[in-house]
Amino acid sequence: xxxxxxxxxxxxxxxxxxxxxxxxxxxxxxxxxxxxxxxxxxxxxxxxxxxxxxxxxxxxxxxxxxxxxxxxxxxxxxxxxxxxxxxxxxxxxxxxxxxxxxxxxxxxxxxxxxxxxxxxxxxxxxxxxxxxxxxxxxxxxxxxxxxxxxxxxxxxxxxxxxxxxxxxxxxxxxxxxxxxxxxxxxxxxxxxxxxxxxxxxxxxxxxxxxxxxxxxxxxxxxxxxxxxxxxxxxxxxxxxxxxxxxxxxxxxxxxxxxxxxxxxxxxxxxxxxxxxxxxxxxxxxxxxxxxxxxxxxxxxxxxxxxxxxxxxxxxxxxxxxxxxxxxxxxxxxxxxxxxxxxxxxxxxxxxxxxxxxxxxxxxxxxxxxxxxxxxxxxxxxxxxxxxxxxxxxxxxxxxxxxxxxxxxxxxxxxxxxxxxxxxxxxxxxxx
Amino acid sequence: xxxxxxxxxxxxxxxxxxxxxxxxxxxxxxxxxxxxxxxxxxxxxxxxxxxxxxxxxxxxxxxxxxxxxxxxxxxxxxxxxxxxxxxxxxxxxxxxxxxxxxxxxxxxxxxxxxxxxxxxxxxxxxxxxxxxxxxxxxxxxxxxxxxxxxxxxxxxxxxxxxxxxxxxxxxxxxxxxxxxxxxxxxxxxxxxxxxxxxxxxxxxxxxxxxxxxxxxxxxxxxxxxxxxxxxxxxxxxxxxxxxxxxxxxxxxxxxxxxxxxxxxxxxxxxxxxxxxxxxxxxxxxxxxxxxxxxxxxxxxxxxxxxxxxxxxxxxxxxxxxxxxxxxxxxxxxxxxxxxxxxxxxxxxxxxxxxxxxxxxxxxxxxxxxxxxxxxxxxxxxxxxxxxxxxxxxxxxxxxxxxxxxxxxxxxxxxxxxxxxxxxxxxxxxxx
Numbered sequence: 056x057x058x059x060x061x062x063x064x065x066x067x068x069x070x071x072x073x074x075x076x077x078x079x080x081x082x083x084x085x086x087x088x089x090x091x092x093x094x095x096x097x098x099x100x101x102x103x104x105x106x107x108x109x110x111x112x113x114x115x116x117x118x119x120x121x122x123x124x125x126x127x128x129x130x131x132x133x134x135x136x137x138x139x140x141x142x143x144x145x146x147x148x149x150x151x152x153x154x155x156x157x158x159x160x161x162x163x164x165x166x167x168x169x170x171x172x173x174x175x176x177x178x179x180x181x182x183x184x185x186x187x188x189x190x191x192x193x194x195x196x197x198x199x200x201x202x203x204x205x206x207x208x209x210x211x212x213x214x215x216x217x218x219x220x221x222x223x224x225x226x227x228x229x230x231x232x233x234x235x236x237x238x239x240x241x242x243x244x245x246x247x248x249x250x251x252x253x254x255x256x257x258x259x260x261x262x263x264x265x266x267x268x269x270x271x272x273x274x275x276x277x278x279x280x281x282x283x284x285x286x287x288x289x290x291x292x293x294x295x296x297x298x299x300x301x302x303x304x305x306x307x308x309x310x311x312x313x314x315x316x317x318x319x320x321x322x323x324x325x326x327x328x329x330x331x332x333x334x335x336x337x338x339x340x341x342x343x344x345x346x347x348x349x350x351x352x353x354x355x356x357x358x359x360x361x362x363x364x365x366x367x368x369x370x371x372x373x374x375x376x377x378x379x380x381x382x383x384x385x386x387x388x389x390x391x392x393x394x395x396x397x398x399x400x401x402x403x404x405x406x407x408x409x410x411x412x413x414x415x416x417x418x419x420x421x422x423x424x425x426x427x428x429x430x431x432x433x434x435x436x437x438x439x440x441x442x443x444x445x446x447x448x449x450x451x452x453x454x455x456x457x458x459x460x461x462x463x464x465x466x467x468x469x470x471x472x473x474x475x476x477x478x479x480x481x482x483x484x485x486x
Numbered sequence: 487x488x489x490x491x492x493x494x495x496x497x498x499x500x501x502x503x504x505x506x507x508x509x510x511x512x513x514x515x516x517x518x519x520x521x522x523x524x525x526x527x528x529x530x531x532x533x534x535x536x537x538x539x540x541x542x543x544x545x546x547x548x549x550x551x552x553x554x555x556x557x558x559x560x561x562x563x564x565x566x567x568x569x570x571x572x573x574x575x576x577x578x579x580x581x582x583x584x585x586x587x588x589x590x591x592x593x594x595x596x597x598x599x600x601x602x603x604x605x606x607x608x609x610x611x612x613x614x615x616x617x618x619x620x621x622x623x624x625x626x627x628x629x630x631x632x633x634x635x636x637x638x639x640x641x642x643x644x645x646x647x648x649x650x651x652x653x654x655x656x657x658x659x660x661x662x663x664x665x666x667x668x669x670x671x672x673x674x675x676x677x678x679x680x681x682x683x684x685x686x687x688x689x690x691x692x693x694x695x696x697x698x699x700x701x702x703x704x705x706x707x708x709x710x711x712x713x714x715x716x717x718x719x720x721x722x723x724x725x726x727x728x729x730x731x732x733x734x735x736x737x738x739x740x741x742x743x744x745x746x747x748x749x750x751x752x753x754x755x756x757x758x759x760x761x762x763x764x765x766x767x768x769x770x771x772x773x774x775x776x777x778x779x780x781x782x783x784x785x786x787x788x789x790x791x792x793x794x795x796x797x798x799x800x801x802x803x804x805x806x807x808x809x810x811x812x813x814x815x816x817x818x819x820x821x822x823x824x825x826x827x828x829x830x831x832x833x834x835x836x837x838x839x840x841x842x843x844x845x846x847x848x849x850x851x852x853x854x855x856x857x858x859x860x861x862x863x864x865x866x867x868x869x870x871x872x873x874x875x876x877x878x879x880x881x882x883x884x885x886x887x888x889x890x891x892x893x894x895x896x897x898x899x900x901x902x903x904x905x906x907x908x909x910x911x912x913x914x915x916x917x
Binding site: 133 | 765787791813912
């Protein structure tokens with residue numbers, strides 16, 4: 056399959072370049088050319104041509120932290136204190152989850168993500184073989200982790216399930232699915248359990264996805280138990296010798312940031328979830344100054360309540376400005392880099408995706424740049440980050456395959472997914 | 487013209503009621519029935535019927551503070567410190583503004599607002615007769631103020647222009663256009679000038695729209711000059727004896743809040759602009775506790791950069807949760823009330839619009855409730871505030887007239903407005 060994007064505006068995100076009119080050529084899933092329109096070296100017989108000055112092409116969004124199947128719980132419980140939300144609402148509903156619920160919930164999540172320009176996501180949940188099947192069908196790229204609670208019954212069995220899942224699915228779906236081990240958090244996975252996780256990581260050669268320093272109560276609990284911060288505890292346990300994707304990182308001190316930078320821990324910043332649950336504001340500007348790779352994530356739809364990376368990118372920039380009191384921090388271009396290139400790096404996929412450059416897998420979003428809210432169009436970065444909407448997304452390409460064309464999702468039966476997911480969601484919450 | 491909305495979900499915003507299936511009847515611009523479907527007392531021969539279980543009907547959004555024609559400067563200057571942004575970018579561009587630019591800029595703003603469900607807005611700018619013409623043509627409702635800078639040359643002439651504008655346009659366009667006097671801010675309008683504004687308010691019988699306590703530098707400047715806060719200064723000058731719409735109110739102390747509550751000053755909270763310019767976080771939760779009426783506004787598109795009240799409502803709720811550390815503040819229903827009913831009250835239009843109830847003018851938004859990001863649809867308030875998008879808005883009714891039907895704006899030539907506005911915007915910024 057050969058695709059040509061012609062006479063479009065290309066935003067490669069390798070730097071701050073805007074190529075207009077630009078051209079991107081895709082062959083067998085790989086970007087074979089990206090540059091000025093008409094300057095491709097060889098003739099190219101495309102099977103499909105997407106053409107037009109009103110199209111802007113960016114790398115696909117990388118949603119670097121979510122719990123896909125929790126889309127089933129969107130709007131089920133809101134505006135509650137965290138522990139009440141978990142104890143009285145989310146955990147009881149999750150206890151009723153069957154494997155097929157995760158399949159349909161993940162499909163619903165994929166549908167929403169495709170429509171809002173996400174091409175890759177990092178997921179942590181249960182029944183991950185079902186999640187993987189959904190990702191395979193949706194045509195998305197994902198990094199999947201089976202969540203591990205070290206303090207729960209069945210913690211060792213969960214390690215075994217993780218091993219089986221990773222063996223079955225790592226680099227499956229034509230390479231689109233990768234896997235990570237998913238120890239939930241420092242406060243649910245004590246150092247002894249983390250050691251088992253690390254042995255498994257050695258055996259399987261995969262990295263680790265973990266929640267870190269999400270709330271002040273976590274900071275307090277870890278400090279009381281271990282006399283250090285969650286990041287320091289993980290470092291002490293040896294976790295940072297592995298590739299780590301650390302979600303949230305809301306409450307980090309300067310030493311924590313040094314550790315994360317030094318050990319190249321990737322951070323998944325989830326501003327809207329942190330706002331909605333009142334967890335706090337992550338020190339993103341300082342993390343970036345420290346040299347940490349920070350991607351953006353929506354977290355699950357139960358605490359967001361959407362999976363819209365267009366909006367998440369905007370919120371990340373705006374929140375950091377008001378938090379630091381400095382309107383110059385996280386300028387538009389940097390916010391977009393976090394949402395694409397840096398998210399890919401945080402997932403350990405920086406060599407394969409995240410930018411539009413020759414040799415990378417073709418994960419692209421085509422935006423229709425013609426709407427009142429995008430007029431007069433002075434600066435495409437500012438417009439993308441501060442004004443654009445998910446509904447401006449016209450076409451989505453993952454791994455060189457068009458999975459949404461002109462706002463029609465080609466890989467999934469949208470009506471069927473919504474109906475079945477809603478039916479199952481009602482059962483889960485007893486409605 | 488008689489319109490019937492049948493078998494829809496009705497969210498009246500008089501309380502927290504959801505009527506499903508519900509019915510709304512509109513006759514000659516007025517809501518004549520709102521209740522359970524099929525329970526209307528009389529037969530009703532509608533000229534137009536909007537029907538379907540997948541429709542949700544809410545009051546239109548009230549954008550309680552913007553500078554409409556600044557939509558021409560969207561994306562022209564971003565990620566800059568406030569004074570550099572104003573001095574080097576916005577003010578030079580504004581100095582080139584001609585009356586017709588304001589007309590086309592306001593039309594562009596109206597187009598975007600209609601598409602995102604705003605039915606009423608409060609505007610402060612220049613060449614307001616041009617803005618009024620645009621509002622009249624767009625079919626929107628607006629409260630318009632000619633901005634007044636007391637310390638500028640021509641300050642007295644501007645008062646005269648305000649008088650003429652108000653005499654010409656107050657209650658024009660079939661009553662859709664109302665007017666306010668627009669002294670810009672305490673630091674640009676000294677007490678002596680405010681006295682002249684108040685005399686004019688007496689003469690004309692209109693209220694006042696003013697920026698208050700937007701930045702810490704304003705607090706500092708007013709305190710150095712007058713030994714008090716901006717709110718206290720305005721109170722001392724006598725301004726709060728008039729109906730006042732106070733934009734921003736980011737930096738208020740407890741005494742300020744008491745003053746605002748006592749004098750029924752309406753506040754226009756603009757979270758995204760305050761975030762983008764790093765002005766600070768308004769103490770909305772405390773204002774509400776103090777009994778102040780708080781509406782929501784986008785501010786101008788040059789500092790937002792869109793006019794999307796769906797998003798602004800979400801941001802208002804999320805920002806206040808993280809700011810207070812309490813996930814229960816500004817629950818979804820309250821956020822939506824601020825964006826509709828309370829905004830109407832802040833503009834002094836609470837008797838006429840802001841809710842769906844018999845006798846009020848019919849300003850309604852019809853949402854198409856069928857999309858992956860709105861599934862599984864457990865709670866319409868949570869979904870509206872935390873998950874919905876402007877693109878879910880299907881039909882918009884202002885003053886009993888359908889101005890957008892099935893996402894087609896009926897009152898304006900969209901292509902012409904975008905082309906002409908963009909052409910003028912490029913001239914203004916010298917591009």
